[in-house]
Amino acid sequence: MTAAVFFGCAFVAFGPALALYIFTIATEPLRIIFLIIGAFFWLVSLLLSSFIWFMAATLTDNKGEPRQRDLLIFGVLISVLIQEMFRFAYYKLLKKSSEGLKSINPGEKAPSMRLLAYVSGLGFGIMSGVFSFVNTLSDSLGPGTVGIHGDPPQFFLNSAFMTLVIILLHMFWGIVFFDGCEKKKWYTLLVVLLTHLLVSALTFISPYSGLNLVLAYIILVLTGIWAFFVSGGSCRSLKLCLLCQDKDSLLFNQRSR
Amino acid sequence: MATDGGVYVDDLGSRSLLRLVSFCVLLAGLCEGNSVEKKIYIPLNKTAPCVRLLNATHQIGCQSSVSGDTGVIHVVQKEEDLQWVLTDGPNPPYVVLLEGTLFTRNLMQKLKGRTSRIAGLAVSLAKPSPASGFSPSVQCPNDGFGVYSNSYGPEFAHCREIAWNSLGDGLAYEDFSFPIFLLEDENETNVIKQCYRDHNLSQNGSAPAFPLCAMQLFSHMHAVISTVTCMRRSFIQSSFSINPEIVCDPLSDYNVWSMLKPVNTSETLEPDDKVVVAATREGDWGLPRISIFKVYLPCLVCRAQLDSRSFFWNVAPGAESAVASFVTQLAAAEALQKAPDVTTLPRNVMFVFFQGETFDYIGSSRMVYDMENGKFPVQLENIDSFVELGQVALRNSLELWMHTDPMSQKNETVQNQVEELLTILEKSGADVPTVVLRRLSRSQPLPPSSLQRFLRARNISGVVLADHSAVFHNHYYQSIYDTAENINVTYPEGQSPEEDLNFVTDTAKALAGVATVLGRALYQLAGGTNFSHTIQADPQTVTRLLYGFLVRANNSWFQSILRPDLRSYLGDGPLQHYIAVSSPTNTTYVVQYALANLTGKVIDLTREQCQDPSKVPTENKDLYEYAWVQGPLNSNETDRLPRCVRSTARLARALSPAFELKQWGSTEYSTWTESRWKDIRARIFLIASKELEFITLMVGFGVLVFSLVVTYCINAKADVLFIAPREPGSVSY
Numbered sequence: 010m011t012a013a014v015f016f017g018c019a020f021v022a023f024g025p026a027l028a029l030y031i032f033t034i035a036t037e038p039l040r041i042i043f044l045i046i047g048a049f050f051w052l053v054s055l056l057l058s059s060f061i062w063f064m065a066a067t068l069t070d071n072k073g074e075p076r077q078r079d080l081l082i083f084g085v086l087i088s089v090l091i092q093e094m095f096r097f098a099y100y101k102l103l104k105k106s107s108e109g110l111k112s113i114n115p116g117e118k119a120p121s122m123r124l125l126a127y128v129s130g131l132g133f134g135i136m137s138g139v140f141s142f143v144n145t146l147s148d149s150l151g152p153g154t155v156g157i158h159g160d161p162p163q164f165f166l167n168s169a170f171m172t173l174v175i176i177l178l179h180m181f182w183g184i185v186f187f188d189g190c191e192k193k194k195w196y197t198l199l200v201v202l203l204t205h206l207l208v209s210a211l212t213f214i215s216p217y218s219g220l221n222l223v224l225a226y227i228i229l230v231l232t233g234i235w236a237f238f239v240s241g242g243s244c245r246s247l248k249l250c251l252l253c254q255d256k257d258s259l260l261f262n263q264r265s266r
Numbered sequence: 267m268a269t270d271g272g273v274y275v276d277d278l279g280s281r282s283l284l285r286l287v288s289f290c291v292l293l294a295g296l297c298e299g300n301s302v303e304k305k306i307y308i309p310l311n312k313t314a315p316c317v318r319l320l321n322a323t324h325q326i327g328c329q330s331s332v333s334g335d336t337g338v339i340h341v342v343q344k345e346e347d348l349q350w351v352l353t354d355g356p357n358p359p360y361v362v363l364l365e366g367t368l369f370t371r372n373l374m375q376k377l378k379g380r381t382s383r384i385a386g387l388a389v390s391l392a393k394p395s396p397a398s399g400f401s402p403s404v405q406c407p408n409d410g411f412g413v414y415s416n417s418y419g420p421e422f423a424h425c426r427e428i429a430w431n432s433l434g435d436g437l438a439y440e441d442f443s444f445p446i447f448l449l450e451d452e453n454e455t456n457v458i459k460q461c462y463r464d465h466n467l468s469q470n471g472s473a474p475a476f477p478l479c480a481m482q483l484f485s486h487m488h489a490v491i492s493t494v495t496c497m498r499r500s501f502i503q504s505s506f507s508i509n510p511e512i513v514c515d516p517l518s519d520y521n522v523w524s525m526l527k528p529v530n531t532s533e534t535l536e537p538d539d540k541v542v543v544a545a546t547r548e549g550d551w552g553l554p555r556i557s558i559f560k561v562y563l564p565c566l567v568c569r570a571q572l573d574s575r576s577f578f579w580n581v582a583p584g585a586e587s588a589v590a591s592f593v594t595q596l597a598a599a600e601a602l603q604k605a606p607d608v609t610t611l612p613r614n615v616m617f618v619f620f621q622g623e624t625f626d627y628i629g630s631s632r633m634v635y636d637m638e639n640g641k642f643p644v645q646l647e648n649i650d651s652f653v654e655l656g657q658v659a660l661r662n663s664l665e666l667w668m669h670t671d672p673m674s675q676k677n678e679t680v681q682n683q684v685e686e687l688l689t690i691l692e693k694s695g696a697d698v699p700t701v702v703l704r705r706l707s708r709s710q711p712l713p714p715s716s717l718q719r720f721l722r723a724r725n726i727s728g729v730v731l732a733d734h735s736a737v738f739h740n741h742y743y744q745s746i747y748d749t750a751e752n753i754n755v756t757y758p759e760g761q762s763p764e765e766d767l768n769f770v771t772d773t774a775k776a777l778a779g780v781a782t783v784l785g786r787a788l789y790q791l792a793g794g795t796n797f798s799h800t801i802q803a804d805p806q807t808v809t810r811l812l813y814g815f816l817v818r819a820n821n822s823w824f825q826s827i828l829r830p831d832l833r834s835y836l837g838d839g840p841l842q843h844y845i846a847v848s849s850p851t852n853t854t855y856v857v858q859y860a861l862a863n864l865t866g867k868v869i870d871l872t873r874e875q876c877q878d879p880s881k882v883p884t885e886n887k888d889l890y891e892y893a894w895v896q897g898p899l900n901s902n903e904t905d906r907l908p909r910c911v912r913s914t915a916r917l918a919r920a921l922s923p924a925f926e927l928k929q930w931g932s933t934e935y936s937t938w939t940e941s942r943w944k945d946i947r948a949r950i951f952l953i954a955s956k957e958l959e960f961i962t963l964m965v966g967f968g969v970l971v972f973s974l975v976v977t978y979c980i981n982a983k984a985d986v987l988f989i990a991p992r993e994p995g996s997v998s999y
Contacts, residue, residue, distance in 0.1 A: 145302050157952050
């Protein structure tokens with residue numbers, strides 16, 4: 010019966026990512042490729058940060074509890090920096106490749122940088138979500154549940170929702186970050202880096218108070234709104250959309266090719 | 267183009283999936299015992315499982331399912347508490363945490379067969395030991411494999427005369443379909459009880475609220491039904507498979523034996539060389555563990571049992587049933603070796619310590635088999651007389667009873683020899699004030715003893731010395747409570763281990779008296795006359811041996827007599843005397859080296875010469891065994907002074923002849939095998955209520971469906987929502 014917890018948590022953490030993949034990514038082969046390359050870039054960044062963490066751990070070589078915690082905080086900071094560096098590297102790569110894609114396929118239209126931002130952000134998010142949650146998920150299969158040392162039993166559900174936040178945030182960060190690069194607004198890069206650091210730091214707060222989850226979701230909503238506007242949304246378009254007036258829109262006619 | 271693209275994508279997709287999977291596997295492997303697991307489970311490290319043993323017709327012991335049996339913990343402190351487990355409790359199945367005093371056959375019968383409500387059993391040690399006694403062995407140990415049968419001495423067969431182990435309830439010979447574990451550590455027991463009190467106690471009989479504290483026990487056994495079946499399965503596999511899956515192994519180990527005067531092991535003795543055998547058993551069984559130690563004197567044969575068992579695997583303290591007797595025999599061997607004229611005695615003396623006697627006489631039946639087939643230097647015909655030490659530590663008012671066999675004494679020659687043997691024993695005991703030797707009625711049968719296996723093969727004169735005249739004095743025969751306390755080996759508080767090691771207990775003094783009697787009797791049986799009174803067993807030796815075997819194996823004296831590579835065999839607790847399947851066991855080695863050091867000589871050889879003495883012209887490997895031992899610490903206690911010990915202490919295989927002959931259904935020889943297993947462990951944790959699990963699943967489904975719908979809508983109206991910038995070169999979505 011603990012399979013119920015397993016599937017419940019898996020759907021919470023990866024359900025939205027799955028939905029996005031099915032409806033927006035899987036429809037075109039190129040997007041799948043870019044998604045996977047994005048995931049790969051995230052993996053490489055993790056590899057690099059784990060090297061650094063490992064070296065630091067070996068050098069300090071202290072098994073003390075407080076030192077371990079310091080090391081962990083250091084590792085998270087380094088890891089966030091490296092992840093954002095790789096996001097930038099991926100942007101540079103896409104920039105180059107989109108030129109190349111155009112020259113190979115002059116007939117086809119290359120995907121917009123805005124779309125690529127979304128796809129690569131989702132790639133980053135899925136991979137980091139998998140890595141942060143897969144172990145917990147395998148333990149949720151049971152037969153036991155968290156709590157014998159006094160921890161609250163909602164641990165698995167909390168972790169699942171936290172993973173969901175991370176995945177979606179990576180997606181939004183991707184969009185904002187690439188846009189900042191395109192428009193040469195370098196302060197956005199700094200904002201992305203800082204929010205990323207903030208969310209990572211939130212995980213150090215005891216996961217049982219729920220405080221970190223609430224703060225993370227506030228950041229998620231704010232980043233989401235920002236990403237919405239950056240990617241061409243507006244209050245007007247939202248209104249049009251919600252009122253189902255899209256048929257009246259000129260844009261619809263534009264699209265029907 | 268589209269097809270090409272599809273193939274390309276599929277390929278890439280599957281590759282990335284593969285990569286993902288391998289990463290996850292790698293990650294899972296690296297993170298075993300990760301912090302989430304630590305939050306969920308508390309492993310129980312100090313436990314002893316009950317494992318499955320098989321003989322020609324039956325399986326005994328316990329097993330769990332392959333993935334372990336999980337149940338809600340319920341602490342049973344009195345019999346009425348079982349009501350909740352068996353009928354009232356709303357959350358079956360339960361794992362019962364049973365107080366040691368309640369672990370009896372009667373109660374277990376109630377639990378047996380209730381697998382729908384009982385997932386397993388954890389038994390805590392009773393402290394102090396149950397006052398009424400506890401023996402999971404049967405009332406008639408080794409029935410059917412001794413000398414008496416329906417055709418030979420039917421009035422004595424099946425213990426008709428005396429049920430030797432009258433307290434035995436046969437619990438250890440039952441088959442249980444759920445796992446049973448012994449909790450050896452009191453702290454762990456308290457952790458479990460605390461978890462039970464925190465989570466599983468309900469107010470006035472209502473159902474307790476989730477989460478509940480549960481326990482999972484893993485002890486899946488590979489073998490089933492009987493030795494015949496499991497050996498056949500293993501045999502078929504091993505005959506054609508490169509990597510056979512063996513399901514059971516015969517119980518086997520080594521007997522330890524030595525000669526007073528060295529004999530050439532590459533030849534057999536002449537028929538007129540006479541040997542006195544002194545024997546005892548090496549092992550004993552607690553709950554699932556079994557071993558026996560027997561000692562024999564050859565030509566005069568003296569024997570003791572080396573092993574014991576209990577209900578639980580590898581918990582076989584066997585203080586009274588094995589240790590006391592083989593320690594006594596070791597002390598006697600030492601005392602006898604010191605007599606000045608041992609080399610000129612007309613007869614030789616062989617000391618034998620039999621292993622596996624608890625399991626239908628594995629050690630002695632094998633030695634008899636080897637003697638009959640000329641695979642042992644001593645032949646059955648060489649045995650002049652046989653002296654066996656049974657259980658000797660619990661004597662009432664100094665009495666030591668001499669048990670003899672009524673059937674062989676129907677032959678007048680044998681009767682005269684036995685009479686002579688008893689007279690010699692009585693004479694040797696006359697000068698020892700702490701021992702009074704007593705005769706028994708000539709019509710009383712022998713207690714379970716290795717001598718029975720020798721009598722089965724040949725009528726020899728033999729005697730079994732024991733502290734009991736009829737039923738055993740040992741109230742904890744082959745149980746986990748047969749410990750140092752059972753034979754009153756206790757030490758004053760506040761002493762260091764080193765002081766304890768050399769503290770001569772009253773038990774040690776009493777056993778030294780028995781050893782003195784035995785030593786003198788063997789001296790006279792071997793034909794010695796002049797120095798009988800100088801033979802005196804050393805209480806210091808006895809007390810050190812008792813301390814090492816029963817209290818703390820890792821002591822300075824045991825360290826100094828062992829080979830350097832065997833050092834790790836000594837743990838901080840007592841040695842266990844279960845015969846086991848991976849042999850030789852710790853006990854066997856320690857007994858061999860104790861015997862070697864007590865009876866052997868330190869000779870001046872280098873390490874290389876000692877390990878290969880064939881290159882030294884004055885030494886002979888056929889006559890002696892050479893051992894390079896660690897030696898005592900030097901004067902400033904930093905280094906050891908290793909040395910070479912030359913003795914006649916050797917090992918002889920103790921594997922039942924039934925396996926040599928591939929007669930797995932034998933009724934003549936022991937057929938006990940131990941099942942193999944992969945994983946034995948226990949852990950406790952909380953289990954969540956079904957409601958919480960269901961809520962989690964529903965939330966998951968909710969999130970999935972919601973995100974599918976929202977994504978579909980947004981995707982459908984993406985062109986409305988996201989107005990494309992008017993950039994040249996990029997295409998709107």
